[in-house]
Amino acid sequence: MENTVIGVCPICGQRLEVSALHCPKCDTEVKGHFHLCKFCYLTKEQRYFAEVFIKCRGNIREVEKELGISYPTVKSRLENLVEAMGYKDKVVRPNKDEHMEILRQLDDGEIDAETALNILKNL
Template sequence: MKYKAPSRCPVCGNKLSVTKLCCHKCSTSIEGDFQPCEFCSLPEEDLDFVKVFIKCRGSIKDVERELGISYPTVRSKLDAVIKSLGFEVKEPIKENENKKAEKTAILDQLSKGELSPKEATERIKNL
């Protein structure tokens, strides 16, 4: 039975480094300080999620269907994996929602005749 290699020291919790690689067929051994795979340090659940995400070609809707979870749950899991891999999670959703709301308000004013097309265009450009 093969086990997943531990990524943390069981004594102090520090990152472990790979120092020896062996060929089971010919018994060749190579020693050194090797960089482990970044994805190998992910918990099994996160790795399974990444596999489904790749299988679905990054389509959140397809991931929702495949895993039977909601859009916010998919986003949350994706953000957790992004953080685990050491990247910054950006939160453009709130900014985009605010811009959409402002754009809708401008278009409403335009449709009511409160703004000219030129004024509406200028305001939307400045968002």
């Protein structure tokens, strides 16, 4: 099993930084203070969601199918991911496709009118 880099200190919860890089082929080592990428600071679950979201090319309906979760859950996890990556101050405007998806789910009986209204209010 391959080890993955952790981005947060398991003792105090602060963000970690890399202090050495090593080449296994030539045994070169580079020392210094290097920052990890934003993805390294995500939880395992957040990274998995991001991977599925990218694999599905951002198609929320496909993410729903892949993970077996509802539209509101996908939106919630996506918002959590966006905030975890430091973009929580940016305002995201809903697009026509999101509105149409909600109407499709309502029409197909996947959600009720009250749920559709709550989702639309939160977009």
